[in-house]
Amino acid sequence: MSVLVYTENWDGKFKKLTFELISYANEIAKKLNVDVTALSIGDVSDEELQKLGKYGAKKVLSVKDARLKNLENNAYTSIVSKAVVTENASVIVLSNNYTGKALAPRLSVRLKAGLASGVVELPSNIEPFVIKKKLFSGKAFANVCVKTPLKVLTLFQNSFEIKISDNNLSIQNLSVEINDSDIKTSILDVNKQTNKLLLTDADIVVSGGRGMKGPENWWAIEELATLLDAATACSRPVSDEGWRTHEEHTGQTGKVIAPNLYIACGISGAIQHIAGVSSSKCIVAINKDPEAPIFEVADYGIVGDVMTVLPELINSVKEFKNSI
Amino acid sequence: MIKILVCISNVPDTTTKIKFTNNNKTLDNTGTQWIINPWDELALTRAIEMKEAAPGAVQSVTVAHVGLADSEPTIRKALAMGADDAIRVNATANDSYSVAVQLSEVVKNNSFDIILCGIESSDYNNSTVGGMLSEILGIPSVSSVSNVTLEGDQVKLKREIDGGFETISVSNPFVAIVQKGIAKEPRIPSMRGIMSARTKTLQVLEGIQTEELVEYVDFVLPSAKSSCKKIDPENVKELINLLHNEAKVI
Ligand SMILES: Cc1cc2nc3c(=O)[nH]c(=O)nc-3n(C[C@H](O)[C@H](O)[C@H](O)COP(=O)(O)OP(=O)(O)OC[C@H]3O[C@@H](n4cnc5c(N)ncnc54)[C@H](O)[C@@H]3O)c2cc1C
Ligand SMILES: Nc1ncnc2c1ncn2[C@@H]1O[C@H](COP(=O)(O)O)[C@@H](O)[C@H]1O
Numbered sequence: 001m002s003v004l005v006y007t008e009n010w011d012g013k014f015k016k017l018t019f020e021l022i023s024y025a026n027e028i029a030k031k032l033n034v035d036v037t038a039l040s041i042g043d044v045s046d047e048e049l050q051k052l053g054k055y056g057a058k059k060v061l062s063v064k065d066a067r068l069k070n071l072e073n074n075a076y077t078s079i080v081s082k083a084v085v086t087e088n089a090s091v092i093v094l095s096n097n098y099t100g101k102a103l104a105p106r107l108s109v110r111l112k113a114g115l116a117s118g119v120v121e122l123p124s125n126i127e128p129f130v131i132k133k134k135l136f137s138g139k140a141f142a143n144v145c146v147k148t149p150l151k152v153l154t155l156f157q158n159s160f161e162i163k164i165s166d167n168n169l170s171i172q173n174l175s176v177e178i179n180d181s182d183i184k185t186s187i188l189d190v191n192k193q194t195n196k197l198l199l200t201d202a203d204i205v206v207s208g209g210r211g212m213k214g215p216e217n218w219w220a221i222e223e224l225a226t227l228l229d230a231a232t233a234c235s236r237p238v239s240d241e242g243w244r245t246h247e248e249h250t251g252q253t254g255k256v257i258a259p260n261l262y263i264a265c266g267i268s269g270a271i272q273h274i275a276g277v278s279s280s281k282c283i284v285a286i287n288k289d290p291e292a293p294i295f296e297v298a299d300y301g302i303v304g305d306v307m308t309v310l311p312e313l314i315n316s317v318k319e320f321k322n323s324i
Numbered sequence: 325m326i327k328i329l330v331c332i333s334n335v336p337d338t339t340t341k342i343k344f345t346n347n348n349k350t351l352d353n354t355g356t357q358w359i360i361n362p363w364d365e366l367a368l369t370r371a372i373e374m375k376e377a378a379p380g381a382v383q384s385v386t387v388a389h390v391g392l393a394d395s396e397p398t399i400r401k402a403l404a405m406g407a408d409d410a411i412r413v414n415a416t417a418n419d420s421y422s423v424a425v426q427l428s429e430v431v432k433n434n435s436f437d438i439i440l441c442g443i444e445s446s447d448y449n450n451s452t453v454g455g456m457l458s459e460i461l462g463i464p465s466v467s468s469v470s471n472v473t474l475e476g477d478q479v480k481l482k483r484e485i486d487g488g489f490e491t492i493s494v495s496n497p498f499v500a501i502v503q504k505g506i507a508k509e510p511r512i513p514s515m516r517g518i519m520s521a522r523t524k525t526l527q528v529l530e531g532i533q534t535e536e537l538v539e540y541v542d543f544v545l546p547s548a549k550s551s552c553k554k555i556d557p558e559n560v561k562e563l564i565n566l567l568h569n570e571a572k573v574i
Contacts, residue, residue: 010486070490073455073465096451098485101443102467102501105455108421114537115420117450130541135448140342142448143541154451184464185494188480192488200486204574228574246505247484252338252446253362253504261573271339282571284563285552295552300566304557312560320564320574 003029004089005057006080007038008099011194013048015201016162017095019055023163024155025093026056027122032090037061039083039174041068041076046171053169055162061087061174067183070190071099075182077106082176084111089150096154097200104154113150120159137252137275157200158258158279199248202231204261205280207250209235209273211266211287211306215243220310221265227317233257235267251276266306269294286310325383326474326496328371329436331427331454332364332387332402333417334395335447348542360398362510363442365405369507370472371440372406378474384408386436390417390426396526403521404513410524415531418539424456425534431461437496438479443468443503454501464498470505 005025007018022038029036035058040049042064049060061083068075080103084092092107094100096118108115116131120141123131129146134156199205206225208218218232225232232248239249250257252272258279265286267273274297277283285298286309295301302309336356343352360368368387375382387402389395390413399410411434413426431439441454458465470489471482481492481500513521555563567574 071485073458073467077459098468101451102455102465105420105424105452106459106465108452108537109424109456109459112537115452116538117452132544133449135543136342137446137449138546141544141546143544145539145541146537147539148537184498185466185492187490187492189491190485190488191490192485194487196487198487249504261567261571275338282567282573284567297549298552299550299571300555300563301552302555302557302560302563309557309560312557313563316561316564317574319561320568 001032001034002037002087002089003032003034003091003093004080004083004087005036005038005093006100006103007040007052008095009040009042009044009048012042012044014051017097017157017201018052019162020158020160021093021095021155022052022055022057023165024122024160025091026163026165028091028093029056031122031126034090035059037083037087037089039063039080041079043069049171050169053167054164056165056167057169058167060169060171062171063174063176065178067178070187071102072183072185073102073106074184075178076103077110078178078182079174079176080107081110083174084150086174092150092152094152094154096156100154104152108152111150111152112148113152114146114148115152115154116144116146117154118156119153120156137256138278139275156258156279197229197231199231199233199250199255200257202259204228204230204263205233205257205259206230206263206265207233207235207267208238208265209267210237212238217307218243220306220314224263224310224314224317227314227321235273264294264298265310267294268292269297326381326437327383327435328374328385328438328440329431329434330364330368330371330385330387330402330407330440331457332368332389332398333361333442333445334358334389334391334398335361335445338362338446342545344543348544351543358395358398360402361442361445363444363502365510366504366507367440367442367502368402368405368407369509369511370502372511373507374472374474381474381477386411386434388413388427388430390415390423390531392416399526400521401513403524403526404517405511406517408524410526412526412528413531414528419536420450420452421456421537422534424453424460426531427453427457428460429532430529431457438472439497439499440472441499441501443501454499458499461497464494465501466492466494466498467501469500469502472500472502472506
């Protein structure tokens, strides 16, 4: 028996999210008294695969097939299903990101395995299997009972502490016969930036709302973000106005993020905006209106004008960085 | 000719205050305003736009919902927005798998070519029904889709990935699981739309027997956040100090 983790790679590399996932799976495996097997699809070096052992993986199954460089839901589902069988897995763990959301439901049906998506904790009970998941974009949680012998979980990002747990890792190649007919979609074009810090990966996010008044003032958001190694985000009206791109908009209809620090500048804190950022560990709000709802969810607040507070903040961060 | 199906879920308005009853075992829906799930509303908007842009290529836009009669106002709203007809499968939507099974019957009996689902329901945030439906039907699924275009009988999808986009081609039938970007703004029903919605077909089908793979045990509210610590705008340095020494986030 085992806990199987699907470990996605980004151009051959793993991320913090991967290690969070393995750490999480390792704790479940301990409860079940079984081992963690990681499954990697794509071209990942042995050196990179070895890293998974540090967080508790016992074995890595690696599938290298040039046709599977990009996510193909049907073919990937076949591969994960095969790994579930060879490893006799009782729990499959994926991240609740684009890829996890694409694969988990297909796996659930193909393997007749109940799916709990967006889980935020370890199962509170194993038999029956009960686990806590997010609802209403973080406004509530539910305890869900997964009734099938095999379970599929997608873990909400940044909800589990990474734990080092050195293991001797063995790497095996898994061969899965993938026919061209299993590949149902074809990718005509890929357009992505590889060097930019992704909003969903960033530990710190600096975000601007309509209170920033216009794109000409965004240099302050960007400068602060650069100083803090942060990604930039915005509220929906800001991207609707075209001040920033849509990929930056967070909230109910935008991206859901969970950084350690979220700095909201000139954002009122509408419920739909908060839906995307309420899982942040720490929220700082800068707003000139002391009654703005953002202060109800913020940990630290400055009631003031962003036009004067942001330059001050930039200077303070510079001083702080020089002092350490 | 292409037949489009848009699966719509009925959710509490996004500003609803969340409450529970029955020992936290049930959501308290007293006074709740129900709406079309925001992504489904955008998906439907895009489907209608496609039909308007290529009336010779798109035959019809149908909406399907799995739920009881009390969700009919939401379905009527979808008809008022411009869907041609609607199907309601009369069954309680307790678990995503059972919903997907019911929807798969609808697809099988009507041979739709393009099936649009939203990325998630804004209440349970599951992101599961679309993927499950495609797997039950054994057809391709493409998720996080932010654009669907028809070029003759070829369909092109734009899928968001970490850090960018992919352009994908897929042959019919398929399920596209759509997210923001798919349409700019949800279409507002016109007065004519509202009038004609009353006479459009809303077919009610009885659900089939199906199993549920998960069960909601009870609900919990997040623990109250400690109140916001205010920092004097004249003393911004103090914020840095607190973030470093107290919150330990920088
Ligand atoms: C179905 C639906 C989905 C939605 N989804 C999203 C979503 O995903 N994300 C999202 O963000 N919104 C979303 N919205 C919109 C949301 O309701 C709000 O309208 C939006 O978040 C407000 O953006 P804002 O805070 O930038 O602007 P505003 O509400 O206009 O707030 C601007 C704030 O800046 C402050 N301010 C002004 N000038 C200054 C200054 N000089 N210095 C300091 N502070 C200043 C003001 O006091 C105010 O609080 C959605 C709405 C609906 C109906
Ligand atoms: N009861 C339902 N009836 C019809 N479609 C649904 C229903 N529930 C969910 N869906 C569809 O599945 C999508 C994802 O929902 P969910 O998996 O519940 O997060 C929604 O955006 C709808 O397109």
